[in-house]
Amino acid sequence: MTQTTGSRRGEGGTKPSRRRMARLAVVQALYQIDLNGEKPEAVLRQFEQHRLGQTDEGMHLNADPKFFTVLLRGVVERQTEIDALLTEAMAPGHQVPRIEVVLRAILRAAAYELIAMPDVPPRVVLAEYVDITGDFFSEREASLANGILDRVARGARTAEYGGGDRGPSAPEQ
Structure with missing residues (x-):
C-alpha cells in the first residue's frame, strides 16, 4: 500500500490524531482481509502485535488501539448491511464488489462509523x-x-446531518 502522512490535515508539521491513524490502519487491515482472504481476527491480532505503535514503511502507526478494534470488528460484522447502504448510495448499475479494493475499504470503514458511531x-x-x-x-x-459518503450520511444521520437525500444540509460551523 502507499505510504501516507495524514493527508491535508497532517501538512504543516502537525501529527495526525491517533483516531486518524486508527482509521488508516483499519483501511489497511480491510485491504489485507479483502485482497488476501485472511481471517479478520488473525489480521486484528497481527495489527495489535506488530503494526500499531510500530513504524510501517516509514510511517508510525500511533493509532488508538481500542478505536481500531471496534472499527475493524464492526465493519466485518456488518459488512452485508454496509455494502447494501453503499450500493444504494452509488449510481445505478454500480456495485460495491466492483470498486477498487482500497477505495472499497475506505467506504466500508466510513459507512460503519456513520451508522454505528453516533x-x-x-x-x-x-x-x-x-x-x-x-x-x-x-x-x-x-x-x-465524498458523494457516496454524503448520501450514506444523509440517510443514516438525517436529523444530525440535515435534509435527507436531497434537502439542505446543516450550516458549516
Missing part, C-alpha cells in the same frame, strides 16, 4: 475519509468517495 459527527467522518482517499487516489476518487 459520537463521531458525520462531517468529521466525511472529512477524515475523503482525506484518506486523497492519500491513495486522485481528486476524482476523493470526490466520488
Whole structure:
C-alpha cells in the first residue's frame, strides 16, 4: 500500500490524531482481509502485535488501539448491511464488489462509523475519509468517495446531518 502522512490535515508539521491513524490502519487491515482472504481476527491480532505503535514503511502507526478494534470488528460484522447502504448510495448499475479494493475499504470503514458511531459527527467522518482517499487516489476518487459518503450520511444521520437525500444540509460551523 502507499505510504501516507495524514493527508491535508497532517501538512504543516502537525501529527495526525491517533483516531486518524486508527482509521488508516483499519483501511489497511480491510485491504489485507479483502485482497488476501485472511481471517479478520488473525489480521486484528497481527495489527495489535506488530503494526500499531510500530513504524510501517516509514510511517508510525500511533493509532488508538481500542478505536481500531471496534472499527475493524464492526465493519466485518456488518459488512452485508454496509455494502447494501453503499450500493444504494452509488449510481445505478454500480456495485460495491466492483470498486477498487482500497477505495472499497475506505467506504466500508466510513459507512460503519456513520451508522454505528453516533459520537463521531458525520462531517468529521466525511472529512477524515475523503482525506484518506486523497492519500491513495486522485481528486476524482476523493470526490466520488465524498458523494457516496454524503448520501450514506444523509440517510443514516438525517436529523444530525440535515435534509435527507436531497434537502439542505446543516450550516458549516
